Amino acid sequence: MNYEDALSLFEAMTAPVESDLFMGEIVGKRPVAVLGSDDDAQAMRFGLIGDDPKATILDAYRRHATELTCHIAEPKVPPPEPRAVAGPEEFQALVKEYHAAEYTVRIPQASQLSPQLARFIRALEYLFSGMADTVVFWSGQGAEAPVHDDEYDVIAIQLLGKKKWYVSREEASLRNPWRIGTPVPEIGRKSEIDVEPGDMLYLPRGTVHTVSTPSEESIHLSIAFNPVTVRDAMQAALDYLSDEERFLRENASGRGDAVARGGAMAPLEDRVREGLDRLVEAAKSDDFIRTAMRYRQSRLIGDMPKLDKGKPVMVDPDTIVRHSPTAVAALLVNGEHVDFAQPGEHILVNAAVEQSLRFIADHAQFRVGDIPGPVDDQVRVALVQRLIASGFLVPDA
Structure with a gap:
């Protein structure tokens, strides 16, 4: 889908x-x-x-x-x-x-x-x-x-x-x-x-x-x-920034029990304000916010219930396949890998097949041999077989 x-x-x-x-x-x-x-x-x-x-x-x-x-x-x-x-x-x-x-x-x-x-x-x-x-x-x-x-x-x-x-x-x-x-x-x-x-x-x-x-x-x-709220989008931006900046992953205070202890929580107050300043600075970039939302979408799809696994089938370049009824996907390029997120699963594939995977994600039905990208039929067949096994694709009846 x-x-x-x-x-x-x-x-x-x-x-x-x-x-x-x-x-x-x-x-x-x-x-x-x-x-x-x-x-x-x-x-x-x-x-x-x-x-x-x-x-x-x-x-x-x-x-x-x-x-x-x-x-x-x-x-x-x-x-x-x-x-x-x-x-x-x-x-x-x-x-x-x-x-x-x-x-x-x-x-x-x-x-x-x-x-x-x-x-x-x-x-x-x-x-x-x-x-x-x-x-x-x-x-x-x-x-x-x-x-x-x-x-x-x-x-x-x-x-x-x-x-x-x-x-x-x-x-x-x-x-x-x-x-x-x-x-x-x-x-x-x-x-x-x-x-x-x-x-x-x-x-x-x-x-x-x-x-x-x-x-x-x-x-x-x-x-x-629930549609995405402003808070949700801000949380996605904070989550993405925390992947990039170690400061946001560090202990918020000098004591591990600062919140339970109550009273003054220094340096927690100052560190929260510094974290917000860093978020505001990062969010001045439209590209940063858009990327953060793509990461959020990928996690959301990966957290959905898993698709029913497919049965092994013979596939060749002339095979017609389609998305299973509740299949959705999000793609993220992480260095040398593409993270293909589908319900309940993140499949990591070499970044060389990004174009091929985007075609698969964007087309609800297609012929295996029509998958584009710098790949041959052997790779096309292997990609389709992997996604049939995971439940994302099914052979067209």
Whole structure:
């Protein structure tokens, strides 16, 4: 998956909102609702985990039954406990126990419910340069969520039944994810939004909202992600500078326990200020900042879950190969080596094949013999076989 592939998938999923509008005027700025459209995007969203979302979820009982959480606006009784179940029927019975007590079932880490969903999640991760995840919310009739805001941006896609969202019209706080113990926010002025299967909402992080279920039952996906913030970019610049300057890797104070000890922490205060001065000086260079962001992207991709390993296959110059559905890559040239970062792995290759690797990363499908660069067919075949083995490439059917 390259940038164009990821953007095309994103725009297909969020249509009729154009990607330039979404990226430039909506993300991090305001909520948006995409409702009641009978186009291909509506069908695409509705079928994101298959034509029968309930069956898809219940068939994944082994992975999810023991991981259930829940929420409710005003609890009357303690919730059931998640537990292992023997099959889809027992999983549904467990869900009904939650619903009987008026709890909404929350199923975390659900991005692997379908290949289509996994691919969309990977597109979000690539476009927004950050990890993304999916939570399933399965509510019974009359269920109500507490008023809250989230520490991540949310794309909510309705799959079954109806929900009514109450979304604050106040500016989103864009709150930090590490803020703990903050008071329950006031929703204030709000919009009421009725959603049906295939409808989509986007909420910037820190948007106060609540949800109720008027239908017999309701299922929606909540896809969480965070765009790169100014803080993230500054952190990337600091990380890159610390690779270059030993000073930033040294002990911050004369004592290892200075922070725990409290009080004056000299020379920590002075060294922090010197470190900031060095960062400001380095950041005067646009190239320094751009390089720092490339290093950040490489680490992000390398930290993703590994791709499924490929089986050995015969490859020749006429073989057609393509990216596996959730493959993305970032390339960094480090002296005599190219760091080819793919999900869960950094592959170091001689810098002589940089042009060849960039072609492979940028082209979602290609003929092995068409790989450019100062290499022969033997090297082309070896590169492709290595990337098939790692799961990045698959032979085209």
